[in-house]
Amino acid sequence: MSNPARLALAALLCAVPFAGAALASDVQVGPRPGFLVGKMADRALKDKLMACMGEPVDKTLFSIGHRGAPLQFAEHTKESYEAAAAMGAGIIECDVTFTRDKELVCRHAQNDLHTTTNILATDLAGNCTKGFTPATADGKASAECRTSDITLDEFLTLNGKMDAANSAAQTVDEYMDGTAKWRTDLYAAAGGTVMTHKQSIALIASLGAKFTPELKSPSVEMPFDGFTQADYAQKMIDEYKEAGIPASDVWPQSFNLEDVLYWIENEPEFGAQAVYLDGRYSDNGFDPLKPETLKPSMQELADKGVRYIAPPIWVLLTVENGKIVPSAYALEARKAGLNIISWSFERSGPLNSGGGWYYQSVSDVISSDGQMYEVLDVLAQDVGIAGMFSDWPATVSYYASCMGLK
Structure with a gap:
């Protein structure tokens, strides 16, 4: 042939x-x-x-x-x-960040809800750190919505969308419609199901896969309402331990070397596979x-x-x-x-x-x-x-x- x-x-x-x-x-x-x-x-x-x-x-x-x-x-x-x-x-x-009530959720950044979810088209838009501002002759359209702006229950009401924004937008609908032409909205048009970190653990385990959670750098000043960086790093590991996931199935990641060193020192089984991004x-x-x-x-x-x-x-x-x-x-x-x-x-x-x-x-x-x-x-x-x-x-x-x- x-x-x-x-x-x-x-x-x-x-x-x-x-x-x-x-x-x-x-x-x-x-x-x-x-x-x-x-x-x-x-x-x-x-x-x-x-x-x-x-x-x-x-x-x-x-x-x-x-x-x-x-x-x-x-x-x-x-x-x-x-x-x-x-x-x-x-x-x-699962990229890990936290909500206003310090619960862990899967988002690429603490401050990306305006590009990765429909939050600007919901009543929760009023909670955003910075609401939608249309483009002008001198500036691009903008917004900033953080997971720390809302509670876990509020987060779970959102729908995921393709990560994109139209910087020339005059309206919220235009701003949310920015998907690159080489991607597609075909599978996201109906809205994706956002997930807590715990939910992601259960789902990924059920799919027969293993885990590489990334502890994202907070957009808020730490400590956040008494929640320290060490608390944050520990909480992520604790949710795997609570779910009965063996450390050998988890590769925790961070761009912050101090997070990696924290896991190596305080959670050595998990630290053995910690990834320095x-x-x-x-x-x-x-x-x-x-x-x-x-x-x-x-x-x-x-x-x-x-x-x-x-x-x-x-x-x-x-x-x-x-x-x-x-x-x-x-x-x-x-x-x-x-x-x-x-x-x-x-x-x-x-x-x-x-x-x-x-x-x-x-x-x-x-x-x-x-x-x-x-x-x-x-x-x-x-x-x-x-x-x-x-x-x-x-x-x-x-x-x-x-x-x-x-």
């Missing part, structure tokens, strides 16, 4: 599960892996991925649902988590090609008990002689014995003209979606990452299953 014919058949087979048919595997990857493989240059990697077309795809810990599956589902909603699990994500993320790329002087710019160093992190580090994709890669290769940052992390997780696949839209923020260190050699699996292959095989966050886990699950990554 010719390659085009095999590809057409494989794409059809991959699409079948979404239509409700049963295969040997419960994982449903749809047509996207076949589409991406079809865009690849004719090389050994393409042949390998083509050979897996039509084969069952296994659930894998390598595939991490970043906020669920927010490429097409409203992030941090029941529907988004269910979609991530259906696509083979072995680990699913490395945001030092925003520091002046940071250069992933010069490990000496990293403070603390990779070895110093390891000496403090940190075992997992998670930078964005571009920090781990560079270009040498026209080829994508591991950066000095990646090599230094491996030298220190750190496990590496990266983020976030399928978050840039089409990879035309360099691929955007997540691919900035290799933009000179990125020109199409056909290179998506090439990037993932370098990260998996040469950098040696332990997992990849993805906004559409099917893409990563397909690769991982084909390559035998558990």
Whole structure:
């Protein structure tokens, strides 16, 4: 059978599960892996991925649902988590923040309700830190609504939507209608089911997946009504303990190194898999090609008990002689014995003209979606990452299953 014919058949087979048919595997990857493989240059990697077309795809810990599956589902909603699990994500993320009554909920930021929910179209809009302001000739439309502006009961009345806002809006309806053209409102139009952290634990466990909660930086000054940062970090872990979830199934994360060190010291079983989300790329002087710019160093992190580090994709890669290769940052992390997780696949839209923020260190050699699996292959095989966050886990699950990554 010719390659085009095999590809057409494989794409059809991959699409079948979404239509409700049963295969040997419960994982449903749809047509996207076949589409991406079809865009690849004719090389050994393409042949390998083509050979897996039509084969069952296994659930894998390598595939991490970043906020669920927010490429097409409203992030941090029941529907988004269910979609991530259906696509083979072995680990699913709940970003954790807190409400006015100090209850934990799943949101990417404490102050994102105006872009991720329908709060501005409800009576709760009056509770927002900053109400809606229409765009003017001199400024963009704006609003700021925090989970800490409302109680848990009030939060649960909201509907999740695709994370977006129209900065040119004159009305609330226009402001809420800003979804990027390469995403869709198809699965979010009816409203997504927002979730507490406890609810996410129960749901993700029922889906047969494991957990990577991220303790988000508060938008409010801490302590908040007596609720300290340590209380916050501890409460997140306590909810897994109360649910009977073993520490080995949880990878708690934070951009705040002090949170990670708190878990290592006070909850060592959970701290053993605590993930330091490395945001030092925003520091002046940071250069992933010069490990000496990293403070603390990779070895110093390891000496403090940190075992997992998670930078964005571009920090781990560079270009040498026209080829994508591991950066000095990646090599230094491996030298220190750190496990590496990266983020976030399928978050840039089409990879035309360099691929955007997540691919900035290799933009000179990125020109199409056909290179998506090439990037993932370098990260998996040469950098040696332990997992990849993805906004559409099917893409990563397909690769991982084909390559035998558990």
